[in-house]
Amino acid sequence: MTDAERAHPGAITPEQCEWFHDSFERLVDNVGTAVLGKRDVIGLVVAAMVAGGHVLLEDSPGTGKTVLAKALxxxxxxxxxxxxxxxxxxxSDVTGVTVYAxxxxxxxxxPGPVFAGIVLADEIxxxxxxxxxALLEVMEEGRVTVDGTTHAVPQPFMVIATQNPIEQSGTYPLPEAQLDRFLVKTALGYxxxxxxxxxxxxxxxxxxxxxxxxIIGTAELSAMSEMASRVHVERSVMAFVAELLERTRSHRDVALGASMRGGLALARLAAVWALAAGRAFVTPEDVSRLxxxxxxxRLVLDPESRFAGADGASVVAAILTELPLPEHRSA
Incomplete structure (x- = not known):
């Protein structure tokens, strides 16, 4: 993609689509040299990075969570x-500290270690x-306030956090406000x-x-993110997202449904996913997949439903089976 194409946003050309698709594949392949056999998960994490979001990797010990984060x-x-x-x-060990010189x-x-482009929060x-x-402000706003002074972190900025769902002794569950700041939560599996x-x-x-x-610099990553913001999305597809959010809030097993932050995250990620597939438009299938x-x-389940074995993934999957995909036109 030429500098002129980057400087004049508008309709995405086939050449730009091809450049994005090729760049995305290179990123996934590069990370895949360290994390073998997990291309789908790597693709999801790379898409979250391009979308400007943060990722929570929750899995059993020894499945490669830290390797994936470091490789990315x-x-x-x-x-x-x-x-x-x-x-x-x-x-202060995270954000930094003000000292008298x-x-x-x-x-x-x-400045603390959070002042980096990509931050690995291991066993968060x-x-x-x-x-x-200490991560709430920087994950949402890209800045840190210490002693009343605000400091911007490098852009693009991403937090990749890992946690072990099995060993709960000596751990503190992440609050809902922090979980809501992670664009994606996924697992590698064995x-x-x-x-x-x-x-x-x-x-x-x-x-x-x-x-x-x-294999990629921050300028190229920013160009990919900017291109994703110009992907065509029909109103019917966003209405599908809005109804999906509403149904999570009214579901019998849910005490607190998905927020608008979750809907905006889904819209951004779907745009990146479409470009990664070589398309300049989002389909309902993109939304359903993600x-x-x-x-x-992001869902807080009713305690009785959780005790009966329900979880957020099963609730969203059940809603998707009941919610018909809207008709759409390719742009």
């Missing part, structure tokens, strides 16, 4: 940082709620038999993510 961070030629969340981690006779701000649910809340054999044969190669090389990873973690 290394794929983008941008500064990245890793924060190991622990019970004794303080908010004796040499200058004034106070200086020392092991930190106290006070420390978890590898297939063939992939497991390949990994076992290469067991001494313990740092696959360290071998990943940057609804569970975008909306399920």
């Amino acid at each position: 961070a290394r794929t983008v030629d941008s500064r990245h940082a890793r924060i190991q969340f622990t019970p004794d981690l303080l908010p 004796q040499a200058s006779g004034g106070f200086e701000f020392h 649910n092991r930190a106290s709620p006070k420390t978890q809340s 590898p297939s038999r063939d992939v497991a054999v390949d990994l076992l044969l290469d067991s001494f190669h313990r740092s696959r993510s360290d071998d990943v090389q940057p 609804a569970v990873p975008v909306l399920a973690h």
Whole structure:
């Protein structure tokens, strides 16, 4: 894509579509050199990055959550940082701190690890709620306020958080306000038999993510995000999203349904997903495909329904089976 095409937004050309599709495939393939056999999950995480969102990876230990996050961070030629969340981690360990500098006779701000393009928040649910809340402002607004002074973080900015759903001793569940700030929640799962054999044969190669090389810069990533904002979306498709949100709020198993933030996230991700498929328009099928990873973690279920085995994913999936797809025209 030429500089002139980037500078003059408008209808997306076939050449631009092809450039986006090829760039997206390169990103997925690059991360896939570290995370074997999980192309669908990698594609979802890469799409979330292009959409300007944050990702929560929740899975059992040893499934490659940290490897995926590190590989994605290394794929983008941008500064990245890793924060190991622990019970004794303080908010200032995340955001930074203002200290008195004796040499200058004034106070200086020392930025924390959150001032990076891609931030890996490893085992985020092991930190106290006070420390978890240090991420709320930066995840929503791209800035950090310390001692009354606001500091902007680099753009594009993304948080990739991991948590283990099995081992709950010494953990603090993420509050609904923070879960709502994650565009996508997904899981890797265990590898297939063939992939497991390949990994076992290469067991001494313990740092696959360290071998990943940057293949895209922040300017190209920003160009991809800007192009996604120009994808054609029919009103009927957005009406489908709105009705989906409303049905989560009135569902018998749900105490608190999906917010408008969730709907906006779904719309943005669907636009990226369409371009990744080589289309300049969103279809209802795009929305349906992405609804569970975008909306399920935002639902607060009724305690009795949760005890009976219901979860957010099953609720969204059930709504989708009842909700007819609208007719649409290709742009």
